[in-house]
Amino acid sequence: MLERRIATARRPRRGDAAEASELRLLALVESGDKHALAQLYRAYFPRLARFLDRMTRNAGLIEEIINDTLLVVWQKADTFNHSSRVSTWIFAIAYRKALTALRSLDEPVDADPDAIAGNDSMEPDIVLSLQQLQYNVAQALDALSHVQRTVVNLAYYHGMGYDEIAVIMDCPVNTVKTRMFTARSRLREILAGQMENVS
Amino acid sequence: MNASVIELEGSVHQRVQKLLPWLAAGQLADTEEKLVREHVKSCQECREDLAWQRKLRTVQPVAGATPDMEGALARLLPALESRTRAGSSGWMRWALAAQLLVIAGLGAALATQQGEQYRLLGGPEFERPNMVVVFRADASERQLRGVLKANAATVVRGPTATNAWLLNVPKAGFEQALENIRASETVTMAEPLNGTP
Numbered sequence: 001m002l003e004r005r006i007a008t009a010r011r012p013r014r015g016d017a018a019e020a021s022e023l024r025l026l027a028l029v030e031s032g033d034k035h036a037l038a039q040l041y042r043a044y045f046p047r048l049a050r051f052l053d054r055m056t057r058n059a060g061l062i063e064e065i066i067n068d069t070l071l072v073v074w075q076k077a078d079t080f081n082h083s084s085r086v087s088t089w090i091f092a093i094a095y096r097k098a099l100t101a102l103r104s105l106d107e108p109v110d111a112d113p114d115a116i117a118g119n120d121s122m123e124p125d126i127v128l129s130l131q132q133l134q135y136n137v138a139q140a141l142d143a144l145s146h147v148q149r150t151v152v153n154l155a156y157y158h159g160m161g162y163d164e165i166a167v168i169m170d171c172p173v174n175t176v177k178t179r180m181f182t183a184r185s186r187l188r189e190i191l192a193g194q195m196e197n198v199s
Numbered sequence: 200m201n202a203s204v205i206e207l208e209g210s211v212h213q214r215v216q217k218l219l220p221w222l223a224a225g226q227l228a229d230t231e232e233k234l235v236r237e238h239v240k241s242c243q244e245c246r247e248d249l250a251w252q253r254k255l256r257t258v259q260p261v262a263g264a265t266p267d268m269e270g271a272l273a274r275l276l277p278a279l280e281s282r283t284r285a286g287s288s289g290w291m292r293w294a295l296a297a298q299l300l301v302i303a304g305l306g307a308a309l310a311t312q313q314g315e316q317y318r319l320l321g322g323p324e325f326e327r328p329n330m331v332v333v334f335r336a337d338a339s340e341r342q343l344r345g346v347l348k349a350n351a352a353t354v355v356r357g358p359t360a361t362n363a364w365l366l367n368v369p370k371a372g373f374e375q376a377l378e379n380i381r382a383s384e385t386v387t388m389a390e391p392l393n394g395t396p
Contacts, residue, residue: 016333016361016362016363016387016388017388019359019361019363020331020333020361020363020388020390021390023331023359023363023365023390023392024331024390024391024392027328027392034276034279037279038272038276041268041272041275042268042272045268045271045272046265046268049262049265049266049268050262053262053263053265054260057263057264059263059264059265059266060266062266063266063267063271063274066266066271067271067274067275067278070275071275071278071279074279082356082357082359082365083359085361130258131261133258134258134259134260134261135260135261137255137258137259137260137261138260138261138262141260155220155221155224155226156220156223156224156252156255156256157256157259157260159224159225159226160224160226161221161224161226161227162221162226177217177218178217180217180220181216181217184220184252184255187255188251191255195251195254195255195258198254198257198258
């Protein structure tokens, strides 16, 4: 049962047709079409909200960051240079906006790596419901540094390649790979024994 | 000799270890995917690691409260000032990109277009892209050129990150050109970039 429910959560990869559709919308946005911007907004809102949810739990702040991001898309659509996917460009704007917002509010962007130790609900050998497992995974991600968490989030849950993540986070590709390697070692420690029922 | 072999195998293992997450996510280029899959066949540690990562990917971490999308959009819309078409900065960028592209491909074009009259770049004929096209992966440069010439299309930019090409097609006959390009066996997708060309 758990396996079947989890399997439905898998996300299909985005293809060329989706990218072409977004390029078309962006061209319309560049020409001043507010309806196209609204279409792009609705397409990206859920994805960006999910992405930003791993950076802050403040729903009001998430909305503000998304609106700031799409405002930049509206104002700067003509600067998109096609060296990346549209999604990479938009996520990069959102990431920068999020870092700026979190710093300005003095919200911590790095969690204490040991904060999760000693949480009884994270002990192995407990039969976990999907909901509990999702909660534990969220807790484990929160235990990572924000840069590690962002890499894991983008790679596992947004299907981004390491080169796309490097663009979004404005860092070298090797840094992305190393952050991912360190992050998943830490995740395996934290989530030890909890994935047996997942297929 | 043995030491160097061990070191080589070790470096492949380490490289694969860093690429495993993107195999799990289906995001590796063909050559890297081949390397990783070959190694995984003979490495128990990587096989187990890959299986664990695939499991983790299927568990979406629990999310916090999601903001109201329509409410948020309604708050954004008044902040969008009315704009006319993009100004000269956008035009300049397209023009420069097109010039770079054409310079890069000029050698090949010259070899096959002797005797033809060349259009000047940056002149009044230069337009913005109004069509996005994806050619088949095995399409040859000659086939690509044939599609462009048959429809009086010019490349403004390409290939993009998704292997698409941004073309300018004359407004007169745009719909027919779109139909022709879509019908070409070397094209997998063609879409207009604006509502009107």
